[in-house]
Amino acid sequence: MNSKTIFYTICRYVPDIIRGEFINVGVLTFIPELGKSNFQKTRNLTRVINFDDELEMDVLKALLESLEIQFNNRFQPILGKPPTPDYLKNELVYFVNQIQFSEIRALNSSTVEEDIKDLHDMYLYYDQKKSNRINADRVKRLVSKLFTLNELKDVDRRPNEQNVFKQHPFDFSVSLKGETLLIKALSFDYTNYNRLYTEIKSFLFDLSYFKEMGYENIKVVINNTSIENDSEKLAYDLLSKEVDVYTVQQFAELLNGAEIQRTEQLSIF
Structure with a gap:
């Protein structure tokens, strides 16, 4: 085609x-x-x-x-x-x-x-209607599309890094400004927030393991959201204490080279 x-x-x-x-x-x-x-x-x-x-x-x-x-x-x-x-x-x-x-x-x-x-x-x-919004797979697809849009060549869409259970928790690794980033795609668009908390708890466990192994450049990309309800606020607070968290929009700005303030700008995208 x-x-x-x-x-x-x-x-x-x-x-x-x-x-x-x-x-x-x-x-x-x-x-x-x-x-x-x-x-x-x-x-x-x-x-x-x-x-x-x-x-x-x-x-x-x-x-x-x-x-x-x-x-x-x-x-x-x-x-x-x-x-x-x-x-x-x-x-x-x-x-x-x-x-x-x-x-x-x-x-x-x-x-x-x-x-x-x-x-x-x-x-x-x-x-979009709330029922039609973006799950984790869709966030992953959009992040992958961002790499294509920005013509980034050094992107690994199946990183080899394994957690203690021999799983591959990261969705991408990419070289940006001379540094290699490991990226996890997540969504806060869950109707059952217990599932969201379970996923975050699992990732935080992995994050602790990788930090002990010397991995520091780890980023999380989530669906575009203004973090309005208590469940999302809790999820964001838990993650952001340990790792940089970007919405898809913010990550797009990051790749474009813009200086952004993650927390302050969550509400305007």
């Missing part, structure tokens, strides 16, 4: 440019070979209101609807030459105030619809 290039960028609402805080409100994709661009706006505007209680909702709705009109169209496919993000760059140059777009990134895709859905799930996570 021939691959296509998906250029994508994240639309962000920035209430105060000086503070630099933002919340994701849309995902814009552009596929030159298909002559197609698409803007998907967030359906969960309640989170935006909670993020900025001074928001003029009618203004934001109008801006997002105008982006749909501007980008949800088809045009002549670009054939015979390498695809470039110039179309998006030219269209987005004026968005520098309360509506801003992230850096344009490229993904070579042989499964276009699936990869676009992954982008939406990653950056517009709260648009």
Whole structure:
């Protein structure tokens, strides 16, 4: 199957440019070979209101609807030459105030619809019903996709490190800025929180073993969540005392080289 290039960028609402805080409100994709661009706006505007209680909702709705009109169209496919993000760059140059777009990134895709859905799930996570949210396997898939998006070559998707029971508890090892990281993918989206606590207790046991063996560069990546209920808070507190914990969104920012503050920014993604 021939691959296509998906250029994508994240639309962000920035209430105060000086503070630099933002919340994701849309995902814009552009596929030159298909002559197609698409803007998907967030359906969960309640989170935006909670993020900025001074928001003029009618203004934001109008801006997002105008982006749909501007980008949800088809045009002549670009054939015979390498695809470039110039179309998006030219269209987005004026968005520098309360509506801003992230850096344009490229993904070579042989499964276009699936990869676009992954982008939406990653950056517009709260648009999904609770029953449809992300389990640990889905977190693992999205983390793997992040490595592909960032063109990281030195990634092991089946690390050999074994725990005391000869199991392989880690999902990835990756070389980042000259350091090798071991990564565990977890989800807090459990209806039965006893299962979550059992999984965390098991991983903390493994973590203690690996630290005794001299492994220090271990990270945990969880589903995008604002840690709102008591069960999630307890799970996060137990883990974060022993290891760095990132949401998928935060891990994406880490791979992009951004300086992030894990605890303070949990509530804004």
